[in-house]
Amino acid sequence: MKIEHFFEQKKPIISFEIFPPKKESALRNLDETLEILSQLKPDFISVTFGAGGSCVNNQTVEIAKKIKAKYHIEALAHLTCLNHNQDEINILLQELEKAGVENILALRGDKNPNVTPKKDFTYASDLVAYIKSQGNFGLSGACYPEGHTECENEVQDILNLKKKVDAGVGHLISQLFFDNDVFYNFQKNAQLAGIEVPIEAGIMPVINKAQIEKMVSLCGASLPSKFTKIMQKYEDNKEALFEAGIAYAIDQIVDLIAHDVEGIHLYTMNNPLVAQRIYEGIKKLL
Ligand SMILES: NC(=O)C1=CN([C@@H]2O[C@H](COP(=O)(O)OP(=O)(O)OC[C@H]3O[C@@H](n4cnc5c(N)ncnc54)[C@H](O)[C@@H]3O)[C@@H](O)[C@H]2O)C=CC1
Ligand SMILES: Nc1nc(=O)c2c([nH]1)NC[C@@H]1CN(c3ccc(C(=O)N[C@@H](CCC(=O)O)C(=O)O)cc3)CN21
Numbered sequence: 001m002k003i004e005h006f007f008e009q010k011k012p013i014i015s016f017e018i019f020p021p022k023k024e025s026a027l028r029n030l031d032e033t034l035e036i037l038s039q040l041k042p043d044f045i046s047v048t049f050g051a052g053g054s055c056v057n058n059q060t061v062e063i064a065k066k067i068k069a070k071y072h073i074e075a076l077a078h079l080t081c082l083n084h085n086q087d088e089i090n091i092l093l094q095e096l097e098k099a100g101v102e103n104i105l106a107l108r109g110d111k112n113p114n115v116t117p118k119k120d121f122t123y124a125s126d127l128v129a130y131i132k133s134q135g136n137f138g139l140s141g142a143c144y145p146e147g148h149t150e151c152e153n154e155v156q157d158i159l160n161l162k163k164k165v166d167a168g169v170g171h172l173i174s175q176l177f178f179d180n181d182v183f184y185n186f187q188k189n190a191q192l193a194g195i196e197v198p199i200e201a202g203i204m205p206v207i208n209k210a211q212i213e214k215m216v217s218l219c220g221a222s223l224p225s226k227f228t229k230i231m232q233k234y235e236d237n238k239e240a241l242f243e244a245g246i247a248y249a250i251d252q253i254v255d256l257i258a259h260d261v262e263g264i265h266l267y268t269m270n271n272p273l274v275a276q277r278i279y280e281g282i283k284k285l286l
Contacts, residue, residue: 001074002138003103004170006043006263007198011286012256013263014279015076015173015200016040018270019048020058027059029270036272038071040279046076046105046173046265050083061092065099076140077101079131080109081121089120089127093134103138105173106131110218125164132168141169143199145177145186149220158193165195172197173265176204176215178248179224180255200263201256205249205274207242209235246274250281257285 006013016037021027037045045067049060064075077096081089096104108124111117121127128139141164147154165172172195177183183201190199206212212231215221223231230248234241253264264282268275 001102002170003044003074003076003140004138004198006074007171012261013043013200014040014286015044015046015263015265016042016268016275017046017048017265018063018268020060020063021270026270030063033268033270033272034067034071037268037275038067038073040275042073043263044074044076044103045071047078049078049080049107050109061095061099061101064096064101068100074103075101076103076105078105078107079127080107081124081127082109082111082117083115084121085118086120086130089130090134093131093137096137097135102136103140104131105140105142106169107142123160123164125160125167128164128167128169138171139169140171140173141165142175143172143186143190144175145183146175146220146222148175154189158189158195161190162193162195165197170197172199174199174202175219175221176202176267177221178227178252179222180252180259182222183256184259198262200265201261202265202267203249203252203256204267204269205245205278206231207245207271207274208238209241211269246277246281249278253278253282254285257282 018033021030047060047063050058060077064077067073067075079092106124106127124141131137131139143161144157147157151157187199204215227248230244234244256264266275266278
């Protein structure tokens with residue numbers, strides 16, 4: 001089923017994101033992760049492709065296939081185009097079709113200073129238009145409540161997002177954010193720009209200090225003082241930071257649901273216990 005159809009239901013949809021681990025040995029743990037995540041019955045699970053700028057040939061197609069075939073949950077495979085030419089994209093599309101994966105998150109991909117980008121696709125919107133011309137995939141895109149780090153200003157970023165939607169994206173997933181007002185402001189601006197597809201709010205529960213630093217450098221999310229206060233107080237107390245990170249994420253989600261958000265996309269970072277705790281905290285609100 002195409003993901004955009006999930007939004008025809010009246011309640012907010014819930015989805016999880018996982019990434020293919022770099023180490024072969026961690027792939028076994030991923031099965032345990034999927035076992036737990038699937039019991040929570042999310043509307044779909046997305047699988048990243050070379051997240052954070054790496055472009056090794058990872059297991060995205062295989063994992064997305066397993067999510068559908070073994071766990072009977074809709075899968076959304078991420079696909080990046082900066083480091084692929086058209087022939088390589090064709091092969092990946094064939095593999096996805098053969099695997100029965102119907103939904104693609106079409107992305108440009110993070111720039112990696114050690115890799116020269118290929119020239120067939122420049123922006124995610126180029127990939128969206130190309131996939132649209134090639135088959136019958138459901139297409140999703142990424143959006144940036146605080147503006148994309150490379151874009152000169154937020155107005156231009158929203159106009160670029162409109163191009164991506166017009167190219168054929170039926171659903172958007174937001175970059176993570178820690179201040180809900182930033183997201184509400186973005187929703188309003190997207191609407192003013194004529195963007196009418198559903199926008200899921202991307203939430204990352206932050207449970208360790210290294211992760212916060214990595215994410216801030218990767219996506220430039222601003223940190224409200226309420227957030228930094230908690231992180232500073234508990235940075236050296238692992239258990240307390242875990243609890244505080246979960247509480248902060250639940251607090252964000254409760255507020256988003258009260259504001260009638262269309263969906264919550266949880267960046268699980270392959271930690272199923274975090275997803276489980278958060279799901280427990282919000283399930284009665286759905
Ligand atoms: N690997 C993964 O699974 C994930 C990666 N990301 C990363 O997020 C970042 C951006 O990806 P996307 O949103 O797919 O890229 P995008 O191509 O939509 O946007 C990238 C930049 O180009 C600008 N832009 C977009 N379309 C344009 C156009 N037609 N004309 C002029 N400028 C345009 C945007 O304003 C933005 O600054 C990447 O760094 C991506 O890899 C995000 C989520 C998951
Ligand atoms: N710019 C950007 N790039 C992304 O890839 C991305 C976003 N933003 N925003 C949302 C999510 C978050 N994602 C992430 C972020 C970090 C890792 C990460 O820390 N990966 C480890 C791999 C560890 C392992 O293999 O076990 C790494 O070291 O890169 C993974 C996915 C993917 N997404």
